Amino acid sequence: MGSQPEPLPTPVTQYGRDGLAAILARPERAVIAVDFDGTLAEIVADPEQARAHPDAVPALAALAPHVASVAVVTGRPAGVAVRYGGFAGVPGLEHLVVLGHYGAERWDAVTGTVHTPDPHPGVAAARAELPGFLEAHGAWRGTWVEEKGQAVAVHTRRAQDPQAAFEALRAPLTDLAAQHGLVIEPGRMVLELRPPGMDKGVALTAYLREVGAESVLYAGDDLGDLPAFGAVEKLRSDGMPGLLVAADTVIDELAEKGDLLLDGPASVATFLKALATHM
Missing domain, CATH: 3.40.50.1000 (HAD superfamily/HAD-like)
Known part of the structure; x- marks a missing residue:
């Protein structure tokens, strides 16, 4: 059997x-x-x-x-x-x-x-701004930017306080995304800027x-x-x-x-x- x-x-x-x-x-x-x-x-x-x-x-x-x-x-x-x-x-x-x-x-x-699809122009523009943006917000230490082609993501998992870094960046990155015609996609210690729709x-x-x-x-x-x-x-x-x-x-x-x-x-x-x- x-x-x-x-x-x-x-x-x-x-x-x-x-x-x-x-x-x-x-x-x-x-x-x-x-x-x-x-x-x-x-x-x-x-x-x-x-x-x-x-x-x-x-x-x-x-x-x-x-x-x-x-x-x-x-x-x-x-x-x-x-x-x-x-x-x-x-x-x-x-x-x-x-x-x-x-x-x-x-x-x-x-x-x-x-x-x-063809890349959204806002992704390249946001990517170019991110290094200075993160430094201006005091978040460069421990954060990491991931290049994703059709999107760009900011990871906070390596920060001294990952959750605090995530929360501190969520609203400013949402504003940055909107300036370039993008949306923010939050995840587990990551904030991704990507095209809408x-x-x-x-x-x-x-x-x-x-x-x-x-x-x-x-x-x-x-x-x-x-x-x-x-x-x-x-x-x-x-x-x-x-x-x-x-x-x-x-x-x-x-x-x-x-x-x-x-x-x-x-x-x-x-x-x-x-x-x-x-x-």
């Missing part, structure tokens, strides 16, 4: 239980969408050192053949997420899609290419329509994932079952909205692997 699949955790909400049931009933019409940093990869002090958890890619590869699509939805440039995730050339992930820069960029495993909710909704999904699982851990959570809530109100997975409980707003609460990338990988065994 074969071994029984590992039990799946039970979502804490009826919406979540209905979403999970729909995914399991017709996996071939389901989309599994996941954030990268904090969901597939541990949060680290240096974002350039982030890598997918060793169990994450095998779990996605086990799921992918059963579902309509697996998508990684991230604020990172799509190509960077592909490299740090180790997604290219993985058996089982031949049809993986990475929606980078909150959906402004797209990498398809089928072609191995990234489609990207795209977020993970917009990207996810458009992708679900593109593939004709009938159900969706979305997993995320940070403030940038709230629009995707909101999109799934809207879709559920319109009749599409969905399961919201809070990959970490650090962000209260996500934990409150999550149907299933997990404890970081290792737990996410374990859950996704177990989900695959039930398909």
